[in-house]
Amino acid sequence: MIDRRLVLGGLAASFGASLFAPLARAEAAGATISHKPPAERLFSAEQRALLAEVSERIMPTTDTPGAKAAAVPDYIEQLLFQWAADSDKQLVVAGLDAIDAQARADHAMPGQALSGEQLDALLTRAMNGQICDPAFFPALKQMVLFGYYTSEIGVTVERVYLPVPGTYDGGYPYAKVGRIMVG
DSSP: OOOHHHHHHHHHHHTTOOOOHHHHHHHHHTOOOOSSOOSSOOSOHHHHHHHHHHHHHHSOOSSSOOTTTTTHHHHHHHHHHHHOOHHHHHHHHHHHHHHHHHHHHHHSSOGGGSOHHHHHHHHHHHHTTSSSOTTHHHHHHHHHHHHHHTSHHIIIIISOOOSSSSOOOTTOOHHHHOOOOOO
């Protein structure tokens, strides 16, 4: 059976994408990162709440569960706590703090209390490097996507594994198949 982390790492490498350093370290070590709340916390309660809302905007709930349901914020906190250098941790913490500060300046409320449209507008500015370090948003987006697609929800609900699509019927009548067209 193919390991999904190997596939994700291979896809990133094949497209020439550079992984955010903690993801690259964890992937290289073959680490299993839990989607459960970490024993030691890296983020404050406000940062954790904002991270949950931002994660949900990146991977929203639609007909399948979103980032919150998949415990992506806990995954990110574990990943950063276990595998990130101080500079990587600071990039994420500073980015969340900058978004929160801008939310308070623009809307007089914390980032996690904003409407989806208001938060989207701030995230667009963050993505364009207008609020925080331009490296923040791509790193966060990578962590959200990796966290989601390596979670139980991401693997079993969002993605469906069909070892052989469809069914096999060895007695299917040829008359229903029709003619084989040769180009």
